[in-house]
Amino acid sequence: MAAPTRGPSAASRSAPHGVPEGAPGAAAASGERAPTRIRVRAPQDLASGLLIAAFGLSALWMGRDWPTGTLASVQSGFFPRMIGTLMVLAGAVVAGRSLLVHGPALPSWNWRPLAGVTAAVLAFAGTVETLGLVPAVLILVALGNLAGQPLRPGPLALLGGVLAAGCVALFVWGLGLPLQVWPLQVWPLWVSP
Structure with missing residues (x-):
């Protein structure tokens, strides 16, 4: 019969002092690679970007059957497609910015x-x-x-x-x-x- 060992076990020695096993910081502190998470730093910008992109996508969808023509002969579908595409791109830029720059949280809904x-x-x-x-x-x-x-x-x-x-x-x-x-x-x- 083996005598119980005194002191921390091997598993608890891998976690840093004060961080319990299984805690999110335990894997990173022990040298293991923690799974990466996308962190939204500006939720208000993310919501705004998604809303702008949604309006752009709806403009593209509504004008999908309209003829666009050429730059020399613009027809009825040219501007809705151009504006819709620009809105989708602007929404993507604003939403992408929310991942990089800190900003305000979403306000409470009234x-x-x-x-x-x-x-x-x-x-x-x-x-x-x-x-x-x-x-x-x-x-x-x-x-x-x-x-x-x-x-x-x-x-x-x-x-x-x-x-x-x-x-x-x-x-x-x-x-x-x-x-x-x-x-x-x-x-x-x-x-x-």
Whole structure:
């Protein structure tokens, strides 16, 4: 019968002092080659790069059947393919940079601004033809106000009025777009084109 040995065992002698066996640093400290892991140093850049590349890939996919033509005779598919390719390359550069340079982590997700802005844009798109431009802009401003720090009623009304007047001046008077300004075209003629 062999006597038990005193002191550390052969396996525990290979690990450095204070590092238990099987710990991630034990293999590297003992001279064994640890498996390499890709370390993301800037998660926000990685997410941005992947999003840019995804938009580029979707542009390439949507324009896949459009004719590109040549540089001398550019056709409808040339610019979507060019922009899509540039977006994929830019996304790859930004995502690759996230592996090399330290950057900020991903912020926590806040649903309120996303829901508020989405609801405001969808409401504008759904009401601009039926209610007219001015009420649709006012609805857009009111719902967009719920997305962040709400304004008091006075500044909110001023913002809505200025934006509605600016939209009428730019799109109806300036560009001459055939947009309905009010729900019924019985309002004073000075707001119509």
